[in-house]
Amino acid sequence: MNYASKNVDIAVLGAGPGGLGAALAAARNGAKVLLIDKNGYLGGNMTIGLPLLAFLDKDGRQVIGGIADEFMRDMRAYKTPYGVAASQHRYCPMHNSVTLYDHEIFKFVALHKVLDAGIEVLLHTEIESVNVDNRVLRSIRLRGKGYEITVTAKIFIDATGDGDMAYLAGASYEKGQKDTGVIQPPTLMFTVAGVNIDETIDYLAANPDQMDRSATIDCASGYDAEYFRKDPTFVMVAMRKLFRELRDKGEMPVDRENIIVINSLLPGEVHLNCTRHLGVDGSDVFSLTHAEIEGYLQIEKFTQTLQKHIPGFENCYITNIYPSMGIRESRRFSGIRTLTEDDVVNGIIPEDTIGLGGYSVDIHMGNGESTIFRKTPPYGLPYGITVSNEIEGLMFAGRCASMDAVAMSSARVMPICMAMGEGAGTGAALAIRYGISPKDVDVNEIRAILKDNGVILA
Template sequence: MDMMNLKYDVVVIGSGPGGLPAAIAAARQGAKVLMIERNSYIGGNAVSGLPMLAFLDKKGRQVTAGIAQEFIDKLIARKACFGHRLCPMHNSVTVIQPDILKIIAFETCKDAGVDILLHCEPVRVDVENRRLKRVFVLGKGDLFAIEGKVFVDATGDGDVAYMAGAAYEKGEVLQPPTLMFTLGNLNHEKFFDYLEKNPDQLTYGGRIECGEGYDAAYFRASKNHVFVGLRKLIMELREKGECPIDRDTFIYINSPNEGQVYVNSTRHLNVDASNVFDLTRAVTEGHIQIEKLVDMMRKYVPGFENCYISNINTNLGVRETRRIMGIKKLTGDRIINGEVPEDTIALGSYKIDIHSGRDDSTILQILEEPYGIPYGCLVSKDIDGLMMSGRCISVDVEVLGSSRVMPTCMAIGEAAGVGAALAVKYNILPSEVNCQEVRKIIKDNGGILKV
C-alpha cells in the first residue's frame, strides 16, 4: 500500500451541513483547506431531500443567514427553492431540489479555493502531547497522511474525535435513524381533498406541540411545505398488523419538482449508528420498510394510488450518536430560557425535537425565543487543534434535539471555519482564539447573532 503525505492549514472531515460551510469559511479567510468526504458528492444530509428547518424563529424572524443563506439564494436563482415559509409545526420550512445543491456546493468550494478529497474515510490519527497532528485516510487502496494545523470533525458521529481519544457523551437510548427515499407521481390535490374531509388525520398524540393553521389549506397554498400526519390511520393499521414502520406519523417533504416528495418515515429502533453492525441492520431494515410503506400508502391513502419509488438515499439519516465534549457545554435549560451569551457564534430556534429510540413516539417542544451557541461548544476540551461542527458539538440531549437541524449546523460550520482560520493566522490553538473576532467576521459576512 502506497502512502502520500499532504499538508494543510485546516482539514475538514465531512462535507455535510457542518463541514461544507466550515471549509468554505476557512478558505475565504485565507487558510489552505482540505475537505475530506467518503461519498462521491458533497453536502451530506443537505442533499438528501430533507428540508431546511427554522431559518426563521417562531415569530418569523430570521435567525440563520451567512453561508447558509448564500446557498438558498443560489438555489432560488436556479428555481430550485421557494425561499423560507412560516410553518405552524416547524417554525419555518425551506424545501429545495437537492441535486442542484450538489452542483452549487461544488461550485462554491471551487470558487473559495477549497481542495476536496472524495471517496476517502479516516482510519487513524496521530496525537502528540494532546495535539492532533495528522489524520490518516484511506481511499481506493491508498493511504494518505494528512497533516494539519487545525482539524474540524464534521463527520456527524465525531469519528475523528473518537479516534483521537476525545471525551464524548452518548445517550442511553439514541434517537432512531431514518432512510430517506423519493416518491414520484403523487396526486397532491387528491391527497389534500382527503385531508379536508378527514381533519382528524392531522391530530397528534404524545408531546407534539403544533400551532394553529397546519391543515389542508396550508399545504394546498404552497409547494413549500412539509407534511406530518396520518396518525389516526397509522394507529388503525398497526392494530391490524398492516403498518410496517415504528412511528406514529407519515412525513413527506414536498419537492419543487411536480408530483415528487421526499419521505422521512422509516424508523429503526435500538440503533447506535456509530456501530457498523447496528448501522448495517438499520440500512437493511430501511430498504425493506420502504417498499412495504409505499404499498400501504397506495392501498389506503387517496392521491398515493399511482406513486412509485424513484430513489432511495445512499446513506442513512442519523439523528444522534456521539457528542464530543468541548471547553463549554450547552444545556437544555439555557435554550428553553432563550439565553444568548456574549460568546454566541450561531443562533438556534428550532423546537426540541426528540424521536424515541424505544417506540413510535416523538417529543416536539416549542421554543419561544432563539438561543445562542457558545464558541467553546465547538472546541475539544481534551485534544488541542481539534474542533467540532454539526451535530457532534458539545451539547446535551435536549439541545441536540434542536441544534441538529441543518441551518443551525451550517451556522455552526461557518463559525468553526472562521475560528480554525484565525487559529492558523495567529499560530495559536482554537481554544485561544478571541471569539469576539470570530463574531465580527461572521456578522461582517452576513451572519446573524442577535434578533
C-alpha cells in the same frame, strides 16, 4: 498499497452542512483547507431529500443568515424547468419554517462554492487512524481506493456527524438521552413520484382528524389542509389515525405513528421520512448495517401501504432510496463550552454566540412511541461548543459538537449545523492567522467577521 501525503492549515473531515460551513468560512478567511468525505459528492444529509428547517424562529423572524442563507439565495437564482432550485423560507406552525430545495442542484452549488473558495477536495476517503502526540492532534491517516494518505494540519475539524475523528483521537463523548441512554432512531429517506398531493390535501380537508397529533407535539394553530393548499412549501405530518388503525390490523410495516411527507419542488414528487429503526447506533457499523437492511425492507412494504391506503399515492413509485441511513443522533463530544437544554429552552444568547438556533426541541423517542416537539425561543450557539477541551488542534462542526442530548435535538438541523460550522471555520482561520490555539482566539473578532458576512447574532 499506494502512499500519499498532504499538508494544509485546516483539514475538515465530513462535507455535510457542518463541514461545508466550516471549510468555506476557513478558506474565505485565508486558510489553506482540505475538505474530505467518504462519499463521492459533497453535502452529507443536505442531499437526502430533507427540507431545511430553522431559518425562521417560532415567531417567523429570520435567525439564520451567513453561508446557509447564501446557499439558498444562490439556489433561488438557479433556473430550472420547474422554476428555481429553492423556495422562500416559509413560516410553518409546526416546524417554525420550511425551505424546500433541489438536492441534486445543491451538489453543483456546493461544488462551485468550494472550488471558488480554493478548497482542495478529497472524496472516497475514510479516516483510518490519527496521530495524537501529548494531547495534540498532529495528523490523520485516510484510506481510499488502495491509497493510504497522511494529512498533516494545524487544525482538524470533525464534521462527520458521528465524530469519527474525535473518537479515534480518544476524545470523551456522550451518547443518548440523559438517564436512559436511549438514542433517537434513524430513518432511511426515500423519494416517490406519481403522487397527486392535491388529492391527499383534499382527503385531509374532509378528514381533519387525520391531522391529530400526540400531546407531546407543540404546534401553533393553522397547521391544516388549508395551510398545505395555500403554498406548496410544506412538510405534511399527518395520518396518525389511519396509521393506528392499520397497526391494529397488523398492516403497518413501520413502527411509527404518522407519515412525514416533504413536498418536492419537482411536480408529482415527494420525499418520505418514514422508516424507523429502534435501538440502532449509527456509529456502530454492525448496528448500522442491520438498520440499512431493515430500511430497504421497510421501504419496499411501506410503498405498497402508501399505494393501498393513502389518497393521492395510488400510483406512486420509488425514484430514489438515498445512499445511506440518516442518523439523528450518535456521539456528542466534550468542548470548552457545552450547549445545554436550559440554554435552549430559555433562549440564552451568550456573549460568545457565533450563530442562532431557532428550532424546537425535537426528540424522536427511541421507544417508538412518538416525538417530543417543544417550541423554544431563539438561542445562541457558543463558540466553545466547537473547540475540544481535551485535544489541541481538534474542533467540531455539526451534530457531534459539545451539546447535551436535548440541546442537540434542536441544534442538529442543517441550517444550524451550517451556522455552527461557519463560526468554527472562522475561528480556526483566525487561529492560523495568529499562530495560536483555536481556544485562544478573540471571539469578538470572530463575531465581527461573521456579522460582516450576514450572520445573525442576536
